Amino acid sequence: MIHLVLSGWQWPGTVANLKTNGRVAITFSRPADYVSYQIKGEATLRAAQAEEIERSSRYLVDMVSTLMRLGVAAEIIAPWLSNRDALLVSIAVAEIFLQTPGALAGTRLWSAAT
Amino acid sequence: MTLGLLNLEACFEGVVPSIIATADGNGVPNISYLSHVAMVDGDHVALSNQFFAKTSANIRLNPQAALVAVNARNGAQFRLDLAFAYSLDDGPLFEQLSRHLDATSAQVGMAGIMRLRGLDVFRVLRIESIRSTIEPERNPSPARDRLVAAARVIEMIAAESDAAGIVDATLGGIRSWLGFEHGLFLELYEERRQLVTIGSLGYAPSGIGSDVELGQCVIGAAAESGSIVKVSDMSRVRRLNAAVRDSSSDENRTRSIVLPGMPDAMSQIAVPLIVAGVVRGALFFESRARLAFTKADEAALSIIARQAALALAFSERNSEEAEVGHRAVQLSPATDRTIHVAHHRFDDSIFIDGNYVIKGVAGRLLAFMLDQHLTSGRNEFTNREIRLDSGLRLPDFKDNLETRLLLLRRRLEEKRLPIRLIRLGRGRIGFEVEGRVRLSREGA
Numbered sequence: 001m002i003h004l005v006l007s008g009w010q011w012p013g014t015v016a017n018l019k020t021n022g023r024v025a026i027t028f029s030r031p032a033d034y035v036s037y038q039i040k041g042e043a044t045l046r047a048a049q050a051e052e053i054e055r056s057s058r059y060l061v062d063m064v065s066t067l068m069r070l071g072v073a074a075e076i077i078a079p080w081l082s083n084r085d086a087l088l089v090s091i092a093v094a095e096i097f098l099q100t101p102g103a104l105a106g107t108r109l110w111s112a113a114t
Numbered sequence: 115m116t117l118g119l120l121n122l123e124a125c126f127e128g129v130v131p132s133i134i135a136t137a138d139g140n141g142v143p144n145i146s147y148l149s150h151v152a153m154v155d156g157d158h159v160a161l162s163n164q165f166f167a168k169t170s171a172n173i174r175l176n177p178q179a180a181l182v183a184v185n186a187r188n189g190a191q192f193r194l195d196l197a198f199a200y201s202l203d204d205g206p207l208f209e210q211l212s213r214h215l216d217a218t219s220a221q222v223g224m225a226g227i228m229r230l231r232g233l234d235v236f237r238v239l240r241i242e243s244i245r246s247t248i249e250p251e252r253n254p255s256p257a258r259d260r261l262v263a264a265a266r267v268i269e270m271i272a273a274e275s276d277a278a279g280i281v282d283a284t285l286g287g288i289r290s291w292l293g294f295e296h297g298l299f300l301e302l303y304e305e306r307r308q309l310v311t312i313g314s315l316g317y318a319p320s321g322i323g324s325d326v327e328l329g330q331c332v333i334g335a336a337a338e339s340g341s342i343v344k345v346s347d348m349s350r351v352r353r354l355n356a357a358v359r360d361s362s363s364d365e366n367r368t369r370s371i372v373l374p375g376m377p378d379a380m381s382q383i384a385v386p387l388i389v390a391g392v393v394r395g396a397l398f399f400e401s402r403a404r405l406a407f408t409k410a411d412e413a414a415l416s417i418i419a420r421q422a423a424l425a426l427a428f429s430e431r432n433s434e435e436a437e438v439g440h441r442a443v444q445l446s447p448a449t450d451r452t453i454h455v456a457h458h459r460f461d462d463s464i465f466i467d468g469n470y471v472i473k474g475v476a477g478r479l480l481a482f483m484l485d486q487h488l489t490s491g492r493n494e495f496t497n498r499e500i501r502l503d504s505g506l507r508l509p510d511f512k513d514n515l516e517t518r519l520l521l522l523r524r525r526l527e528e529k530r531l532p533i534r535l536i537r538l539g540r541g542r543i544g545f546e547v548e549g550r551v552r553l554s555r556e557g558a
């Protein structure tokens with residue numbers, strides 16, 4: 001299971017989609033070198049709890065620092081990050097893919113079915 | 115305000131990656147980061163999906179897609195609902211994006227590896243502004259009116275009649291009216307497949323006489339392709355030529371002049387100089403600011419570059435007939451100082467008192483004038499006689515003798531050498547020597 005905090009206020013379309021069919025794909029990317037993974041699976045949604053919101057707030061601060069160290073200005077980053085009307089998305093992971101740009105992008109690394 | 119694609123120009127500079135979501139026939143979503151999204155027209159975008167075959171497969175099963183695009187100037191995010199329209203693997207748009215990809219990958223040492231395989235073109239159905247807890251900064255568009263700026267620069271160019279004036283008016287005018295402070299004016303030397311710097315703005319040393327291979331870096335890519343090449347955020351593009359060498363001490367050994375450049379440039383643009391469908395050179399500018407060159411700047415620079423190229427070609431034609439009633443060479447003060455000039459025939463490089471001056475055709479021109487000066491005491495030449503002298507083994511450069519003489523003149527000035535060229539009037543050159551020349555020829 002992977003849990004993710006999502007701003008329902010910022011991404012209402014995504015929330016509506018998740019409620020409709022529960023299918024989810026999420027890419028995690030390291031900004032410094034674009035090493036990326038994509039996970040796919042089934043998602044369930046509920047309102048996030050105080051502790052989860054608190055943890056997502058710390059994550060936002062970390063992301064701002066990370067991106068600023070890479071030379072992105074704070075005012076550019078600010079519009080991207082929000083945990084307003086926080087929802088917790090819980091994902092039952094079905095597959096994991098490598099998605100780092102390059103010849104191996106799209107390679108399946110793991111599947112629950114095998 | 116209804117958002118149109120044209121409001122999203124700053125999202126398509128290739129600085130912040132865009133993200134596309136598609137779904138397969140069973141509704142399983144897929145996300146891809148896109149390095150290049152280009153605006154095709156007011157209703158269509160083209161995506162280059164370099165490595166992600168899944169997106170291409172999905173849109174053929176389900177043509178709907180969602181794209182998140184980010185304005186690189188203020189971070190504002192937009193969601194675009196798209197419908198797959200068609201694929202492209204040739205044509206002008208494909209060529210343009212291919213070139214951009216080639217130019218950026220050449221700089222990270224991946225030339226030829228990142229080949230653009232195809233573009234998928236989508237119709238934009240709807241654009242939605244993504245909410246943000248912080249109002250993105252509304253960077254006011256710069257007050258500079260590029261059309262007015264282009265007109266002013268062209269007026270300055272049109273007031274000039276000789277190559278030096280045209281080159282300086284172009285660079286100086288762009289600095290005054292467009293505000294770009296570091297740039298080069300380069301001319302294409304077909305016989306060497308190189309672009310050579312004949313004008314320089316904002317660099318010390320100026321780099322006059324330095325060269326770039328056709329196809330190399332943004333300058334060579336623009337000249338080879340005949341279209342503008344731009345990089346808006348060099349931090350995404352590792353620079354290979356970061357080491358700034360001490361050009362003045364080095365060039366005596368390498369016989370090549372180092373191309374000037376900012377080690378910390380973030381934006382670069384190269385604009386081809388084109389006359390009658392033929393590339394004749396390039397203008398180059400760089401800046402420490404990200405996204406320094408907008409679409410409007412591209413348009414203004416493109417207009418100015420064409421005008422400058424035309425003016426240069428015209429001045430070249432004019433210089434075929436030497437002006438009468440020109441001013442005469444002022445005789446140099448008599449001095450017994452000996453000037454040692456070495457002419458290396460294998461590359462026509464010239465060294466004056468041990469300092470590397472120039473090589474190639476410009477070196478041959480200087481050797482020719484020195485010869486004439488030594489054998490018959492001449493200190494005045496016309497473009498016409500230089501053109502007609504078969505002993506010079508000049509390439510077919512009927513179109514750029516003026517600028518080659520300009521390059522030679524500026525190089526001699528920059529090195530503060532006791533031999534100088536002076537423009538006496540249209541098609542006439544004065545040859546000034548402060549001392550006695552001892553010419554040695556080496557090699558066959």
